Amino acid sequence: MTFTRTTEYALRALGYMASREGEMLSADQLHAKLKIPKKYLQRLLTDLKRSGLLKSVRGRNGGFILSRRTGDITLAEIVHAVEGTRTRPECFFGFAKCALDVPCAMHDVWIRSQSTVQEALQTTRLADIAGTTFR
């Protein structure tokens, strides 16, 4: 249960945008604020737009803006948008049969830890993390 750097970027960017709900922010502004590689961020934002989480406006004074209310977007949704349907291993060791009949020693701990995070992702919303780092 680790996320790619890209996912981290997405959460950071959207988290910041949540703290300025209603404002249109350009990739450049976000880059300056969040220190995420400019061009990479640009593409990521475009992707997030394509996935429906953001709206974009081209041209001067353009930028990106959340397409829904911050209280309405779960972190799980964001992770899913960025990572797609990445199948996670059911067993800690990648043992094929473990989960079925012969749980390995780490099985319980692993599953519990996974679902803890997973549930948190589903219940935590953008509004909950808005501006965490920017005070």
Place this chain on the structure above:
Amino acid sequence: MTFTRTTEYALRALGYMASREGEMLSADQLHAKLKIPKKYLQRLLTDLKRSGLLKSVRGRNGGFILSRRTGDITLAEIVHAVEGTRTRPECFFGFAKCALDVPCAMHDVWIRSQSTVQEALQTTRLADIAGTTFR
């Protein structure tokens, strides 16, 4: 908190070796049993030897053998040997200051989940997973 495939390989290999404690096993035997790419496994085993977890014997009838008792080696130790001191982010989002003064919304869940697994790694020993998959 996900591990590389290499770490998984190491845990698999050592787990199997634990189930045959005291026997000298060649990279080839392990490869045949565990379906881990031969050459890659070879190198991994050499690394594990260099890190002190295994002893090796060259030449005919040579191979690898655990250098300590299975009840004496923690999984944490193995992970550390393979991954080195990979610093994990303390904050779920990679927010620099989060852990310090302004915990993010995911902080507690994240830390708790991380340390749950971490503790399990420190308390689970090779003896506990010996031969898990091989019945």
Place this chain on the structure above:
DNA sequence: GTAATATGCTACCCCAATATAGTATATATT
């Protein structure tokens, strides 16, 4: 002493995630 079977070592190749560069296109300001 030669063949067979091991580990040890070095140099590659492949691929996906990450990152960069350049150009095309849209729009507001002047």
Place this chain on the structure above:
DNA sequence: AATATATACTATATTGGGGTAGCATATTAC
């Protein structure tokens, strides 16, 4: 109309994990 500032798109490095190949070296069996 021209300029400045945006996004959109495409192509191209870069990097690290994973994997392969070949030869050197050590040891046992014969």
